[in-house]
Amino acid sequence: MGGTDQGEAAGGTDGARRGPARPLPAAEAGFDAVGLARDLLRTVRSGALATLEPDGTPFCSLVTMATDADGTPLMLLSRLSAHTRNLLADPRCSLLFSAGGKGDPLAHPRLTVVGRAAPTPEPRARERFLARHPKAKLYADFPDFGFFALDPSAGHLNGGFAKAATLTRAELLLDLAGAEGVVAGERGAVEHMNADHADALALYAAGAGGGEGRWQLTGLDPEGMDLVAGERAVRVAYPERVSDMGALRKALVAMAAQARAEAGAP
Template sequence: MSEESEKSVIRPTDDEARALAKRLMRTARFAGLAVLDPETGAPFASRVALASEMDGAPVMLISQLSHHTRALDADPRCSLLVGEPGKGDPLAHPRLTLVGRAERIAPDTQAHRHARRRYLMRHPKAKLYVDFADFAFVRLNIERASLNGGFGKAYELVADDVLLPADGLDAFQEMEVSAIAHMHEDHLDAVRLYAEKLARAGAGDWYLSSLDPEGLDFVDGDRVARLVFDAPLAAPQDLRAVLVDLAQRARARA
């Protein structure tokens, strides 16, 4: 295939493609991780469990005993493949390849506490080993991405297409824990209506796992769902009014 014909199959990146890529990132519980074998230089693929940071960047919890960890220590270049196949042809379902460099998150930092909390909300069984000395959290610093939305729907994206700007996220991180705790303690019925009626995730014991300026993430065991706001929040104090409006809309549908 010539370079010109290869480029012709790539569609111009639009908001629909960005939204699909973000959804695949935010709802991924696991990914295929591709690294470079430090001994042979050959590609090496494995599976890792995922959560996401506030800006959307994937976070992995990796063991020093794993071959992919040793590979990342030698060369941080890697890629992640996210997107779960459903019924029928697996190639007809959307998937996203993220390319970048792995960066360890230093322990005893705010970034580590944030990543740990979000990861455990997504993978609660990891509490058994998350604090072992040979485990570490790693963030993928995305450089580019390749989205395949199904047959004939290929896009090339850059980091800004899939990540939130860093400005202002600290304030949302500070309020996230208390906001989620409040919703679980006083408004768990509304949380479940958000997931069931607005995110169309179906009935279940849904809990909020994380939030960000663009939406809410829910978990029910191995299931993950996301509800995207009509417009991104400008500041943390805007969240309450949005949640009240969402509750009214969800109850109307119920």
């Protein structure tokens, strides 16, 4: 099974008669494909970027990644790199988000996002990327570096054995309509939580399976928060979508109170 795509393996004996089974659309996949894909987008911080050489040869390289508020993949790339020159000539590309872990690498979920990547002047791209990768501040302002955003056209999710699905752009990205206030207030809220509420962040992370550690909030959006502690990252979802900063504050207070109660803390 080592070289068998798990989406094909899902076809079973019927697949053997008809040929390899195609992954189902996310809505028909039989598991939360959209939730898993968005979690991978938000938590995986490095992956493989595939671009096209001028002669059409595929070229794959390792890059670090973050996401915009809606989940759009963001990269900080040097124009001296082959993959950047390739993108500037032909923006078509794909990014592989792989969770990794112990044991068989093919047993862990991964997501391939296909689309077009282009330079972005959006200040939020810089803020979110550097919050996710603070060491990149050392070179982010070098003249040859710039931020790129990948506008996805589709996604291919492999959630492990017999769990595969295809996703549309709308399923990969979060609709921010009606939540402009949350997006606008994100940076202030992130700074406030990191400065004054480290205990609550630790509770949120622990409740989401992140374990103990000095957790830092790197970004938030209408559906959840992104936290990191060293090399670990975790996505924390709110009980329900929030559309303004008042609703966000209420959700965070309620989540902290519930986490303290479950942990038996005063």
